[in-house]
Amino acid sequence: MENEVQRTASAGAARWIAARIDAVWDLLTGRPVSLYAASVLRIGYGLLYLLFLLREFPHRAEIWGPGSAWTPALAHQLFEQTGWFSILILSDSRAYFELCYVLALVTAALFTLGWRTRVLSVLFAVVVTSFHTRAIFMTDGGDNLILLMALYLVLTACGRRWSLDARRDRLRTAHAGSAPERRRSPFARQLRDARTTLVTVVHNCGMFVIAAQVCFLYGSAGLYKVQGASWGNGTALHYVLNLELFRPWPALSHFVDEHTLVVAIAGYVTVLLQVAFPFVLFGRLKYPVLAMLLGMHIGIAVLLGLPLFSGAMIVADAVFLPDRFYAFLPPLCRRAMWWTGSRRPAPGRAAGSGTVPAQGRLGVPGPKRRGVLPAGREDTTPATEPASPQAPPKVT
Structure with a gap:
């Protein structure tokens, strides 16, 4: 009798562990999480660094240029010890430095707008790393946080919302809506599904790392203060x-x-x-x-x-706000502008729709949410349901 009770308890524990593992796997692979928060991070840090570079434009040569007190030779010696790199020390030419500075401004602006975000996120990380390490003794906590977030954002799909990429995908989907769907081979469909799953997993892991980094910053700062x-x-x-x-x-x-x-x-x-x-x-x-x-x-x-540090921390805190909060902001702004009389909703567009759009890639059906029902059946309810159209408010 005692052995039977132990076997039942062991089986129950095994089922519980299996259910938790399945829940974690579904969380990682089911759909991209916090797409709006990732876009806010992209816009926030891109805009912060763009304003930072513009503010230091008159002093750029003294901070990062060939005339800096921290010479390229000293930077080379430090890089040999730390393993960092900077594209700014590849040449001592003033023209090369000015070209790098202009490219850094363009990169930060395009990254903020979300144009070709996959490529621009890598270039933005290179720009932030290069400028940070070139004058590493002139940085503060804000620069360090922006550097970390620039590296983490490379892993995320931060161009899916509020970006030029998202607008281009919407137009492409609208144009292809009436065209017949092209038939794909089973191998091509499997390859596309594998790519979608990989992108989803990498994005979710990147967002979890960002959240953990912010928690670590606050927790360690508080514990150091207590001492x-x-x-x-x-x-x-x-x-x-x-x-x-x-x-x-x-x-x-x-x-x-x-x-x-x-x-x-x-x-x-x-x-x-x-x-x-x-x-x-x-x-x-x-x-x-x-x-x-x-x-x-x-x-x-x-x-x-310390505006740069405060701005970096405020943007980092945005990762903990849910997508429904950000999806509610545009309708709320439109409604406020409508009530003030400065703008009326466009015909045919709802003024109060705050539905979070599907979290999958635009033009690709969202993944299904799996769950175990009491009877052992699989729940294949879609992760997001299409919002029912709403009529615009009548103006009397």
């Missing part, structure tokens, strides 16, 4: 506000520092948010936490003069 005595007694922000290097607006910093109790509470809340952040991501509590982190980063940008 400091100034954060424990609530005086850390007081000392930060009085550092000349981080006082772009001395009068504003002095005004904030006068409110001692508020400064101490802000320090404790900062530590609490950073330590608790990885543990609140699986519930609705993450939304107020993300809102408070947004306020914290805005405060860092204004009070400490």
